[in-house]
Amino acid sequence: MSDTSGVASLFSHGRLTAIPRKAARREQLLDHLTLTLFETGHDYTEREVNDALLTVHDDFSALRRYLVESGRLARPKDGSSYRRVR
Numbered sequence: 001m002s003d004t005s006g007v008a009s010l011f012s013h014g015r016l017t018a019i020p021r022k023a024a025r026r027e028q029l030l031d032h033l034t035l036t037l038f039e040t041g042h043d044y045t046e047r048e049v050n051d052a053l054l055t056v057h058d059d060f061s062a063l064r065r066y067l068v069e070s071g072r073l074a075r076p077k078d079g080s081s082y083r084r085v086r
Contacts, residue, residue, distance in 0.1 A: 006028055007028050007029050007032045010025075010029060011056075014055075014056070015056060015057065016029070016056045016057040019057065019059065019062060019063065019066075026066065027070070030066055030067055030070055030072055031072075033053070033056065033063065033067065034067065034072040034073070034084060034086070037052040037053070037055075037056075038052065038073065038084040039084065040084050041084075042083070042084070043081040043082070043083050044081060044082045044083070045081060045082075046064075046079065046081075046082065048082075049064055049067075049073070049082050050064065064082075068082075071085055071086065072084065072085055072086055073085065
């Protein structure tokens with residue numbers, strides 16, 4: 001896992017100010033979100049994932065997509081649930 005201590009500068013008052021464009025910086029953010037918002041061994045509905053991501057940024061759909069595409073959250077083809085992978 002990447003070092004997540006450097007992501008504090010991306011937040012203001014507990015909210016993400018912007019989703020980083022640089023891939024390496026975005027990866028750090030995704031690691032941080034995965035560790036702080038989702039538990040291992042727990043299935044989440046799409047609504048639960050959205051609600052968790054909304055606590056940090058309004059563009060929850062982009063964050064959810066990045067988490068799935070990066071392999072941090074997995075979902076079956078039917079999209080019925082999400083699970084933290086790493």
